[in-house]
Each structure stands twice: as C-alpha cells, then as structure tokens.
Amino acid sequence: MTSLLIRGANILGQEVGDIAISDGRFVDVTTLTSPDEVIDATGLIALPGLVDLHAHLREPGREDAETVLTGSQSAARGGFTAVHAMANTAPVADTAGVVEQVYHLGREAGYTEVVPIGAVTVGQKGTQLAELGAMARSAAGVTIFSDDGLCVFDPLIMRRALEYVKTFDGVIAQHSQEPRLTEGAQMNEGVVSAELGLPGWPAVAEEAIIARDILLAEHVGSRLHICHLSTKGAVDLVRWGKSRGVQVTAEVTPHHLMLTDELVRSFDPVYKVNPPLRTQADVDAVRAGLADGTIDIVGTDHAPHPSEHKCCEWTAAAMGMVGMETALPIVVEAMTDYDFGWADIARVMSRTPAEISGLREQGSLEIGTGANLVLVDPEASERITPGAHATMGRNNPFAGIEVSSRIVHTILYGHRVVTDSQLSDPHPITRGGTWIA
Amino acid sequence: MKHLLSTADLSRGDAIGLLDVAEEMTQVSTHSVKKLPVLRGHTVVNLFFEDSTRTRISFEAAAKRLSADVINFSAKGSSVSKGESLQDTAQTLGAMGADAVVVRHNGSGTPYRLATTGWIDAGVVNAGDGTHEHPTQALLDSFTLRRTLTGSPASGPGGNARGTDLASTTVAVVGDILHSRVARSNVHLLTTLGARVVLIAPPTLLPWGVETWPAEVFYDFDEALDAHDFDAVMMLRVQFERMHQSFFPNTREYSRLWGMTSARYNRLPEHTAIMHPGPMNRGFEICAQAADSPRAVILNQVENGVAVRMAVLYSLLTGKEGAL
Numbered sequence: 001m002t003s004l005l006i007r008g009a010n011i012l013g014q015e016v017g018d019i020a021i022s023d024g025r026f027v028d029v030t031t032l033t034s035p036d037e038v039i040d041a042t043g044l045i046a047l048p049g050l051v052d053l054h055a056h057l058r059e060p061g062r063e064d065a066e067t068v069l070t071g072s073q074s075a076a077r078g079g080f081t082a083v084h085a086m087a088n089t090a091p092v093a094d095t096a097g098v099v100e101q102v103y104h105l106g107r108e109a110g111y112t113e114v115v116p117i118g119a120v121t122v123g124q125k126g127t128q129l130a131e132l133g134a135m136a137r138s139a140a141g142v143t144i145f146s147d148d149g150l151c152v153f154d155p156l157i158m159r160r161a162l163e164y165v166k167t168f169d170g171v172i173a174q175h176s177q178e179p180r181l182t183e184g185a186q187m188n189e190g191v192v193s194a195e196l197g198l199p200g201w202p203a204v205a206e207e208a209i210i211a212r213d214i215l216l217a218e219h220v221g222s223r224l225h226i227c228h229l230s231t232k233g234a235v236d237l238v239r240w241g242k243s244r245g246v247q248v249t250a251e252v253t254p255h256h257l258m259l260t261d262e263l264v265r266s267f268d269p270v271y272k273v274n275p276p277l278r279t280q281a282d283v284d285a286v287r288a289g290l291a292d293g294t295i296d297i298v299g300t301d302h303a304p305h306p307s308e309h310k311c312c313e314w315t316a317a318a319m320g321m322v323g324m325e326t327a328l329p330i331v332v333e334a335m336t337d338y339d340f341g342w343a344d345i346a347r348v349m350s351r352t353p354a355e356i357s358g359l360r361e362q363g364s365l366e367i368g369t370g371a372n373l374v375l376v377d378p379e380a381s382e383r384i385t386p387g388a389h390a391t392m393g394r395n396n397p398f399a400g401i402e403v404s405s406r407i408v409h410t411i412l413y414g415h416r417v418v419t420d421s422q423l424s425d426p427h428p429i430t431r432g433g434t435w436i437a
Numbered sequence: 438m439k440h441l442l443s444t445a446d447l448s449r450g451d452a453i454g455l456l457d458v459a460e461e462m463t464q465v466s467t468h469s470v471k472k473l474p475v476l477r478g479h480t481v482v483n484l485f486f487e488d489s490t491r492t493r494i495s496f497e498a499a500a501k502r503l504s505a506d507v508i509n510f511s512a513k514g515s516s517v518s519k520g521e522s523l524q525d526t527a528q529t530l531g532a533m534g535a536d537a538v539v540v541r542h543n544g545s546g547t548p549y550r551l552a553t554t555g556w557i558d559a560g561v562v563n564a565g566d567g568t569h570e571h572p573t574q575a576l577l578d579s580f581t582l583r584r585t586l587t588g589s590p591a592s593g594p595g596g597n598a599r600g601t602d603l604a605s606t607t608v609a610v611v612g613d614i615l616h617s618r619v620a621r622s623n624v625h626l627l628t629t630l631g632a633r634v635v636l637i638a639p640p641t642l643l644p645w646g647v648e649t650w651p652a653e654v655f656y657d658f659d660e661a662l663d664a665h666d667f668d669a670v671m672m673l674r675v676q677f678e679r680m681h682q683s684f685f686p687n688t689r690e691y692s693r694l695w696g697m698t699s700a701r702y703n704r705l706p707e708h709t710a711i712m713h714p715g716p717m718n719r720g721f722e723i724c725a726q727a728a729d730s731p732r733a734v735i736l737n738q739v740e741n742g743v744a745v746r747m748a749v750l751y752s753l754l755t756g757k758e759g760a761l
Contacts, residue, residue: 186545194644197545197569197621202645266553267546311554313523315544315567 002036004414005029009041009375011365013342019046021371024414024436028367039416041375044408047346048365049081049372051353052324053144053173053251054227054299057083057114059105060098061090066304066392068105068114071324074302074391075112076417078324079374079407082354082362083112087119088149094119094130096138103140110426111417113372113435115357118142120161120172124150129161136168143358146173148227149274151209153179158213162222171223171249171356174213176234177275181205186315188261188276196264198314201276203231210234214241214248225356226250228301230275232285239294249356251299252286254327255397257334259283263397269310269317270397273303290348291338297353300327304393322393326384328376329403342378361413361435370436371414380406390423438756440552440561441749444572444626452629453602456580458748459741463594465502476505479754482535484526485564486512486542491715492564495739496539496573499746505754508535523547524556531557537754538562545569560753568616574714575622577745579603579630581738582669585710592737604631607665611637611658612673612695612722613684615644619714620673624652632668637661639695641684658695662704669710672697672723692721702727710734 006019019041020032057071066074068085075083085102087093093102099116106114118135122128124147135142145165152158152174161172182205187193189200210226214237217224226238229250241248255273260280263271271277289295303320310317323330331345354363361370382403386396410418413435415427429435438451447455465471481500483493493509500507510530530538537560540548545567552561565571581591582603589596608627614620614636627634634652636643647654655661675691685691692698697711702724705711711733717723727733751757 189645191646191649194646194650195621197567197616197618199568200645267549268553308522311522311524313542313544313547313550315546316523 002414003032004411005032005035005038006041006046006373006375007038009044009046011046012346013045019365019373021411021414024371026365026367026369026371039375039409043377043379044375045342045378046365047079047342047374047376048350048363049374049410049412050079050328050349051082051357051359051362052080052300052302052327053084053297053353053356054148055083055085055302055324056088056304056320057085057102058304059089060101064306068102069109070390070392071302072106072109072111072114073423074322074324074389076410076412076423077390077407077421078326079328079376079410080112080324081372081374081410081412082115082359083324084115084117084144084357086148087117087146088124092119092123093117094122094124096131096134099135099140099142100138107429110430111423112412113359113362115359116140116142117144117146117148117173120145120147120152121157126150126152126154126157129157129164132161132165132170133167136170143168143170144173144225144356145170146175146227148173148175151175151177151179153209155212155216159216159220162217162224163220166222169358171225173225173227174209175227176206176209176213176229178205178208181208185276187264187272188278190261190279192261192264198264203233203278206231206275207233207237210237214238214246217248218244218246223247224249228253228256228275228299229295230256230278230282230286232282235285235289235294238289242294249296249352250294251297252290252295253299253301254323254330254334255321256286257283257290258330259397267314269312269314270321270395272314272317272319273321274319287334287338291335291340297348297356298327298331299353300324302391304391305395307394310395320395322386322389322391322396325389325391326396326398326403328407329382329405330398332405333403371411373411374407375409377406377408378404380404382406438752441572441753442549442552442561442563443570444575444622444629447626447629449602449629452576452579452626453600455576455745455748455752456583457599458752459576459580459744460599462744462747463592467594472502472504474504475751476500476503476754479505479536480508480534481505481537481539481750482508482510482530484510484530484538484540486547487565489541489565492541495742496564496746498743500750502743503747503751505750523550524554527551527556531559535559537750539564541565543567562749562753565618567618569618570622571618572622573742573746573749574619575626576749577738577742578623578671578712579626580741580745581712581734582606582608582710584737585734586668591734592740602630603627606668607633607635609635609637609661609665609667609670610673611670611697613642613675613679614638614647614673615642616676616679617673623671624650635661635665635667637695639685658701662701666706667709669712670697670705671712674714674716674718675722688721696721697723697727699724699726702730705732712738715739
C-alpha cells in the first residue's frame with residue numbers, strides 16, 4: 001500500500017502536470033491527498049514506461065552473455081517497464097516449460113515485466129509447429145511467436161502458423177531473411193560490400209519474405225509483425241500492405257535508424273548485426289516510415305554477446321548489438337529532423353508495442369492502468385559509455401555518441417526501479433507478490 | 438608506412454616508391470651472395486590461416502634475402518585449429534618479438550583488424566584476406582607491367598622502368614572478379630598508376646555495384662577485344678568450388694565465353710602481355726598455347742613477387758621509402 005506523487009512533469013511533452021500513483025496504478029490526482037513519496041519532476045518529460053517487443057535476454061543457456069536479471073536491469077535503466085524475451089535461448093523457448101521459466105526469472109528479477117516470446121517451430125528449425133497453444137495458455141501467457149534469428153522460410157509452415165495463432169489472437173513476428181539469398185552473408189550487399197569483399201545480404205532477401213508474408217497474412221486474415229525491417233523497399237511493402245488493409249505491423253531498431261554500412265569499413269565487429277546496417281537511403285526511408293506511421297514501433301533487438309565473440313576478426317564475430325539502455329536517446333537523435341515529438345516517442349516505444357502484445361497494464365498514462373512510467377531529462381548532455389551500462393554486453397555501437405536525453409526515473413507498477421539514473425531496489429514482486437498489490 | 442593492408446591506401450608516389458625499391462631489390466640476384474644485411478635481427482612471421490604455399494614461400498624468400506629471421510606459423514596443426522582466438526594468436530606473436538606479421542586469412546578484413554586493435558605492435562602485411570585484397574600481388578603485377586611497357590626485361594635485374602607509372606595503358610582483368618582479392622587490389626593500384634582498367638566477366642561473377650568502380654565492364658570477352666588494344670590481359674583463376682554453384686552452367690561454357698582460348702590468343706595484338714596470378718587451370722581459363730607463349734609473363738610475375746615483397750618488408754621495417 002504505497003502512493004507516489006510526481007509533481008510538475010511535462011506529460012508527453014504536451015502539458016505540465018502532476019501524476020498520482022497508488023497501489024501500482026495511476027489514480028486521479030485529486031484523490032491522493034497525503035502521498036507516501038513525492039518526486040519533483042520539474043523539467044522532466046513523463047512518458048508511459050517503454051515496451052520493447054524485441055530483446056535477447058540469453059537465459060537459459062547463455063548466461064555468460066546476459067541473464068534475465070542483468071537484462072531486466074538494463075531494460076529498467078533504459079526506461080523499459082516491459083521487455084519481450086526472444087525465443088532463441090538454449091533450450092529454445094518452444095515449450096510451456098521454457099517460457100514459464102523465463103517468465104518466473106523475470107518476476108524474480110523484478111526490474112521490468114519480462115514477457116516471453118515463444119518459438120514458432122520446434123527448435124526454431126522451421127519444419128514443425130511448436131506447441132503454440134500450450135505456451136499461450138501457460139503462466140507466461142505468450143501472444144507473440146517468433147523464430148527470430150531465423151526466418152520461418154517455408155511458406156506453408158508460415159501460413160499454418162499465421163492461421164493457427166488466431167485461436168488465441170496471437171501474432172507471428174517474422175525475421176524476414178530468405179536463407180538461400182543470404183548464405184554466408186556478412187554485411188549489406190552494396191557498394192561497400194563489393195569493395196570490402198564481404199559476402200553481401202541483399203535487400204531483396206528481406207523484401208521477398210516481407211512481400212510473401214504480407215500476402216499470406218492477407219489471404220488468411222491473420223496478424224503479422226515484421227521484426228527489425230531495415231530497407232527502403234521493406235518500408236514501401238509495409239505501406240502497400242497497410243493500404244490493402246492487411247493486419248501488418250512493423251518494427252525498426254535504433255541502430256537501423258542511425259547507422260550505415262559505411263561503418264563496416266572499420267571491420268570492427270561491433271557493427272556486425274542481422275539484418276545488417278544498410279545504406280543512408282535506407283536509413284532515411286526507415287526514419288520517414290517511422291515518422292509517417294508506416295513503421296509502428298521501435299524494437300531494440302538488444303543482443304548481448306561476450307567479448308570473445310566480438311573481439312575477433314569480422315568474419316568470425318557474432319551478429320548483434322546491445323541497445324536497451326541507449327534506445328530512447330538514440331531514437332530522439334535519429335528523429336530530430338522530423339516532426340516527431342514525445343507523444344510520438346511514447347506511441348512507437350510504448351503504446352503500440354503494448355497493444356501488439358496485448359499488455360493492458362502497459363503503454364498508457366490513463367488513470368486505472370498499471371503505473372508504468374519513465375521520466376526523461378530532455379536536456380541532458382551525455383556521451384554514451386557502454387562500460388557503465390547494466391547489460392553484460394559491451395557490444396554497443398553508439399559508444400562515444402553525444403545524446404541529449406537521459407532516463408532519470410523508471411517506475412514499474414508504482415515502484416521506482418531506477419532513481420536518478422541509478423538502479424534502486426527491485427519491485428516487491430520478487431518477494432512473492434504480484435505486480436499490482 | 439607502418440602496414441600494407443590495401444592498395445587503396447597507396448598514393449601514386451607511395452606506389453612508385455615501392456616499385457622503385459623493388460627495382461633495387463632485383464639487383465640482389467646479381468650479387469655473389471644473394472642476400473642483403475638490411476633486416477638482420479628483425480623477425481618476420483608468416484601467419485597463414487589459409488594454405489598458400491606459393492605466397493608463403495615468396496614472402497619467406499623475400500625476408501631471407503634481406504637477412505630477417507622468418508617464422509612460419511600455419512594455422513593448421515597449431516593452437517588456432519584448437520580454437521585459439523585471433524587476439525591470443527596475435528598477442529603470442531607479439532610476446533615473441535615479431536617485428537612484422539605477414540597475414541593470410543580467409544576472412545576479409547582480418548589484417549586490418551590485426552593492425553588496428555592494438556593486440557600486436559608489429560607491421561602488418563596483408564598477404565591476401567578473403568575476397569578483399571592482395572596488395573603485394575597487385576604490386577608485383579604493376580611491377581611486371583612497368584617492365585614490359587618500358588621494353589625492359591620482364592623480370593630480373595636491369596631495364597629502365599624506374600620512376601614510371603602506367604599512364605595511357607589499358608589492362609583487362611578477366612574472370613571471377615566477385616571473389617577475387619587480386620582484382621580488387623589491382624583495380625585500386627592500376628587506377629592510381631594511371632592505367633585504364635577493363636573488367637571482363639559473366640554478370641554472376643561481378644560484384645553488385647561494380648558500375649561505381651573506376652573500370653569499364655564487359656560481359657563479352659570478344660567485344661572487349663574488339664573495343665580495346667590491351668597492353669595486358671590478366672586472367673584470373675576460377676576456384677574449383679565456384680564451378681558447381683550456378684555462377685555459370687559448366688566449365689566448357691565458361692571456357693568458351695571467358696577463357697583465353699587459342700582463338701582469342703591469336704587475335705591479341707603482338708604487344709599484349711598475358712598475365713595470371715597463378716596457380717593456373719590450364720585448358721579452363723587459359724589455354725596452354727597462351728600460357729606457354731612468349732607473351733606470357735606469368736613466371737616473371739612470380740619472380741618479381743620476391744623483389745616486390747622484399748621492397749614491402751624493407752619499407753615497413755626500416756621506415757625508409759627511398760632507395761637502399
């Protein structure tokens with residue numbers, strides 16, 4: 001039974017006001033006469049807690065890269081009050097047992113709401129549907145299914161998966177990568193790959209799958225979510241799909257909004273990622289697509305790797321970048337040239353991802369919903385320093401970049417998990433409670 | 438010059454300087470003792486993650502003629518095959534006092550990584566990285582071209598190629614451009630030295646975006662021969678593993694369309710030099726008549742490779758760019 005009053009926050013960058021929280025929910029300010037705690041939020045932007053639809057927390061299996069605890073702490077520091085844990089763990093999250101394990105680890109950590117994503121196919125092998133219904137009806141309540149890291153390339157399996165998850169209003173989140181066109185691929189196929197002699201990952205390998213899947217989703221009337229799209233052509237296809245009324249949502253990562261394949265000239269594997277960094281024309285297109293709503297959300301594709309998988313030659317290095325702690329500041333920087341305010345940030349990083357996932361207590365500052373909130377200093381001047389981050393992964397490609405916004409406080413169901421940009425105690429759920437008392 | 442990673446890093450002056458030092462190096466073979474004492478006490482490590490006996494022994498001969506100590510480190514049968522990382526390998530070689538590391542690797546960019554990570558404080562020579570670059574091959578090709586263009590002996594001591602570039606010459610590079618580090622290094626260096634580069638290949642074996650390269654591209658070998666009076670035609674080796682990946686229907690068709698056949702050989706101008714980085718697939722990309730003809734400078738290329746690599750090691754390890 002605790003209450004909290006946030007005083008003088010700039011709510012969604014639109015109006016200054018107070019926010020009242022009691023017992024883990026937003027409540028009417030006038031009902032909170034004697035709060036247990038008051039936060040002076042003068043000069044800070046209040047947004048609903050961020051929701052990441054795409055993160056790799058690595059546990060179970062690769063606890064040397066990240067654990068659900070360190071990943072949750074990283075999420076909290078990045079302002080995320082809910083994080084979706086991708087299924088490519090070891091064992092793969094393709095059964096109710098594994099998704100429940102991740103779900104419970106998230107509650108034991110208590111720094112963010114960890115929402116497991118289930119694999120579409122057994123072992124992510126692309127040949128046989130995993131027990132999607134069992135995962136949906138488990139304690140974890142899985143609604144998003146993805147073989148992320150691998151593409152559900154068989155069109156018949158993809159069709160069946162799209163149809164089957166309608167049983168529980170699920171969504172298939174596709175990693176769009178035509179496997180034959182990307183054999184041995186090391187970077188974007190383009191002028192830079194030609195010069196560097198690195199096998200290329202052509203845009204068409206992404207776009208061909210997106211086009212196919214939009215048509216499949218239209219044919220069977222199912223929900224399709226496109227993970228981390230990265231090319232101009234992909235944005236055009238999603239725009240076309242939406243114009244036809246297809247239930248398609250699309251995601252872009254902070255790094256695809258910011259970085260290009262020119263960085264690969266350094267051969268520094270911190271820039272090695274799947275899908276690869278593309279060209280400036282692609283960066284411009286995904287920014288425009290995010291601004292005009294073609295791209296629905298930002299997902300981080302946070303992918304920590306131990307240093308030995310990155311401190312090596314390019315061709316031997318693992319693909320992936322961390323990004324939860326830098327997502328919001330980077331998106332703000334990437335979108336400065338667009339008419340893209342804090343309410344838009346809240347839409348693409350909180351409200352819409354919560355809607356896609358069906359998280360009713362996230363993504364909103366409405367009275368009565370879960371008190372998930374982040375307070376951001378919009379005039380900080382910070383240099384990104386990966387060594388200071390809570391994630392175990394040091395493979396952050398934004399090291400050294402100056403950003404203007406900083407996460408100051410993260411409030412998870414009424415409990416401050418980040419205070420003055422530092423981790424505080426986890427949510428009391430760790431002691432066996434529930435998110436909302 | 439601390440490292441030699443890419444011919445794109447070489448200015449015209451750098452390149453001519455290296456080729457001129459290589460000219461000096463050819464004189465060593467006229468000495469009664471075919472050795473110079475200039476790198477005594479220096480250790481050169483040949484770090485070969487990929488088999489290449491020809492390139493390794495060429496570097497070894499070059500280092501030994503300069504009196505350096507040579508250590509050959511082959512990844513096969515070493516700790517690398519047991520999973521040792523590049524970082525540990527590099528640091529181990531550094532701890533043993535390597536002054537220069539000549540690295541061959543099947544991954545593009547590995548020499549660049551060794552030179553920029555601070556794992557080892559040695560000069561790095563790229564002896565071929567993946568499908569990226571092979572700068573000493575391009576240097577020896579330009580060295581050989583300079584010789585033939587100035588009417589000098591194609592290899593060995595003598596001649597009057599010093600100080601010259603390749604201005605107003607036209608060089609064809611034929612074959613698997615896509616997977617060729619030799620082609621990439623040559624496109625940079627030939628262009629820097631003023632030559633016009635013509636690439637001839639099936640579209641499947643050209644990199645995406647090749648139109649941005651400083652080169653003219655032909656799919657049809659015969660059209661290219663009609664259009665240009667080539668000073669040299671450089672035939673590239675087609676790797677055996679490419680022959681069954683649908684880059685072209687079969688070896689016979691490739692040979693007919695992109696091989697240096699007798700018919701094409703016979704229509705070449707008298708002065709056209711025939712080059713090949715070796716090893717050759719005789720009867721496939723090049724016919725025996727062309728390979729064994731007086732216009733072929735293929736063995737001269739091999740011979741010049743030692744002089745060029747001597748020049749590179751000398752320049753890297755002594756920091757001197759001029760004559761001896």
